[in-house]
Amino acid sequence: MLIRIIVHRILWAVPLLLGMSFISFVLIRLAPGSYFQSLRLNPQISEDTIRELETKYHLDKPIVEQYFFWLINLLRGDLGYSFYYHAPVGKVLLSRIGPTLLLSSIALVLVWIVVIPAGVYSQRFNWADPVLSAMAFVFMCLPSFLLAFLFLFFALTTGLLPLGGMHSLVYQDLPWHLRILDMARHLLIPSLVISLPAIGALFRVVRANLRTVLTAPFILNARAKGFGKSYILWHHALPNSIHPLIVIFGYQLSDILSGAALVEIICNWPGMGSLMLSAVQAQDLYLVMAGMMVGGVMLILGNVISDIILYCLDPRIREGVM
Amino acid sequence: MRRLILGIGILSFFYILSIFAPVIAPYDYRREDREMSFCPPQVLRFFDGTRFYLRPFVYPYVKVRDEDGLVVYKEDRSRKIFLQWFYKGHLFGFKEKKMVYLLGSDSRGRDYLSRLIFAGRISLSIGLIGAGISFFIGMLVGGIAGYFGGWIDNLLMRISEMVMLIPGFYLMLALRAVFPLDMDSRMVYLMMVVIMSFIGWASLSRVIRGQVLSIARKVFVLSARAIGMSDVEIIFRHVLPHTLSYVLVAITLSIPGYILGESALSLLGLGIQEPYVSWGNMLSSAMNIAQIYLHPWVLCPGAAIFLVVMGYNLLGDGLRDVLGLQTI
Numbered sequence: 034m035l036i037r038i039i040v041h042r043i044l045w046a047v048p049l050l051l052g053m054s055f056i057s058f059v060l061i062r063l064a065p066g067s068y069f070q071s072l073r074l075n076p077q078i079s080e081d082t083i084r085e086l087e088t089k090y091h092l093d094k095p096i097v098e099q100y101f102f103w104l105i106n107l108l109r110g111d112l113g114y115s116f117y118y119h120a121p122v123g124k125v126l127l128s129r130i131g132p133t134l135l136l137s138s139i140a141l142v143l144v145w146i147v148v149i150p151a152g153v154y155s156q157r158f159n160w161a162d163p164v165l166s167a168m169a170f171v172f173m174c175l176p177s178f179l180l181a182f183l184f185l186f187f188a189l190t191t192g193l194l195p196l197g198g199m200h201s202l203v204y205q206d207l208p209w210h211l212r213i214l215d216m217a218r219h220l221l222i223p224s225l226v227i228s229l230p231a232i233g234a235l236f237r238v239v240r241a242n243l244r245t246v247l248t249a250p251f252i253l254n255a256r257a258k259g260f261g262k263s264y265i266l267w268h269h270a271l272p273n274s275i276h277p278l279i280v281i282f283g284y285q286l287s288d289i290l291s292g293a294a295l296v297e298i299i300c301n302w303p304g305m306g307s308l309m310l311s312a313v314q315a316q317d318l319y320l321v322m323a324g325m326m327v328g329g330v331m332l333i334l335g336n337v338i339s340d341i342i343l344y345c346l347d348p349r350i351r352e353g354v355m
Numbered sequence: 356m357r358r359l360i361l362g363i364g365i366l367s368f369f370y371i372l373s374i375f376a377p378v379i380a381p382y383d384y385r386r387e388d389r390e391m392s393f394c395p396p397q398v399l400r401f402f403d404g405t406r407f408y409l410r411p412f413v414y415p416y417v418k419v420r421d422e423d424g425l426v427v428y429k430e431d432r433s434r435k436i437f438l439q440w441f442y443k444g445h446l447f448g449f450k451e452k453k454m455v456y457l458l459g460s461d462s463r464g465r466d467y468l469s470r471l472i473f474a475g476r477i478s479l480s481i482g483l484i485g486a487g488i489s490f491f492i493g494m495l496v497g498g499i500a501g502y503f504g505g506w507i508d509n510l511l512m513r514i515s516e517m518v519m520l521i522p523g524f525y526l527m528l529a530l531r532a533v534f535p536l537d538m539d540s541r542m543v544y545l546m547m548v549v550i551m552s553f554i555g556w557a558s559l560s561r562v563i564r565g566q567v568l569s570i571a572r573k574v575f576v577l578s579a580r581a582i583g584m585s586d587v588e589i590i591f592r593h594v595l596p597h598t599l600s601y602v603l604v605a606i607t608l609s610i611p612g613y614i615l616g617e618s619a620l621s622l623l624g625l626g627i628q629e630p631y632v633s634w635g636n637m638l639s640s641a642m643n644i645a646q647i648y649l650h651p652w653v654l655c656p657g658a659a660i661f662l663v664v665m666g667y668n669l670l671g672d673g674l675r676d677v678l679g680l681q682t683i
Binding site: 048049052053056057060061170171173174175176178179182183185186189190196290291292294295298299306309310312313314321322324325328329331332 | 513514516517518521522523524525526528529530531611615618619622623625638641642644645647648651654657658660661664665668
């Protein structure tokens, strides 16, 4: 049953990815300007070389044909050639996906670790609700770049945390436990910057869901049976309000990924975001396309993961009722 | 209700500032004074230690060398510059040849306060226009999909899913890639609006479609069809107006996204370029962290963005409560 859901989801994803890549490709190619135009401005490169390159990558053909060349190469596992890095796109991407995944997943974990207890405690104690709600509202409104600036400012004035990057210079010479510590210190600011606004936005959803569930008759029943407030919240209200949250989790990956791109650039994190920025500045078509595709695939992965979690947590789906 | 009023208050403050920018801002946003780069904010004072003045004044800054031989700005307490209301066609000004920097100055000695006020014009309008465009597309697509249902609905919703699948920031970067970086700022402005509403309409159309789906089954729609109204007429005159309250809230809550998108692009130097000014491109000097340390006032545009985003969220929440819509 689980396998059927996953296969179904992935099969759905194929036309979605095709459509997305086609839209992006056409938009990018229709827009004026290309990498070759900036090459043409370089007097050291002759017109013939450029034409040769264009023919080699089929960029002199109609757009739709170009797209199919790109697609066929993609299916062969060839993502194209990065004109800017002078290397196959796959190779360039591979070195950048790891750091982005690390950062995003740590941010995600952070979000959920904070959000669920915060939501429950806001309903557990009367005083906590207005305080936590106000904090969540402020976090939600804080632009991530402003947050990043403030954190980096803090790091600069106190000298407690590194100002960016992924490793210290001495990273290679450190024993493994210090390596982890070093990474953690570098991860702290960017992951906090990504997760705090998400925590703010999600807290409101968790709280609203819990409040709706808390008005249900079975909660009254549980209270009548004499269960404590805390027990009811954790064992009755939370499990019943978790379903919409997990669906959000799948979509949230898009936000986290988008948000991570900007934060990566500001914090000098060597991930996909910084790569996309330099690809954009160099008008590196295939690298940009590949970046988009990776983004789309990660989103679909997010949806698959949330499907799996839903399957494990929600008996209604497991039994095929819903 | 309190939130609604607070939100309207914050937003009208910023919108009035930027609409009347040429009058309210004490100087032109392009006026430079290279002698006074990164002059710290000059605080408006009422009390000079001995006497209380009803008219606020500032002390002028003079450049002196400190013990390390570095040039620093120091207040010259011997002279007061009084603020003049309605001075030379501006709301207020100072009888002084040099500029008075109430919020400090930037690297070229331009007045930060004036720039902040003028920058609001771009940053604030981009949200409205972008949301307006995606409102139109979203209404159209959502209305058609929800009303007709069937394969049209399926097709349109699959397309909107595709658009939602695209990581927004990546697409913005990607599309920016193909335009020349030294493009005219007015074109960049247009382009950013179009790109962002291209990403934004999808989620809006899904909200509208969901609404239309339930409205289209109601009796009054059936009656309209029975008296022979055309589908187009029914959609636009009877169905879509019923979704307006939802759409209003959804749009209000989506505007911060446009403002943040513009800021992010301009911050990276891909959006609005000099000599035009937006909050994002003002903040780009803060990308160099040492700047924040040495000149903390470069973060002012960030605070403005924060307040406006908060204003829109308060407004959206308030509207939702007032209109009694709890589900979105």
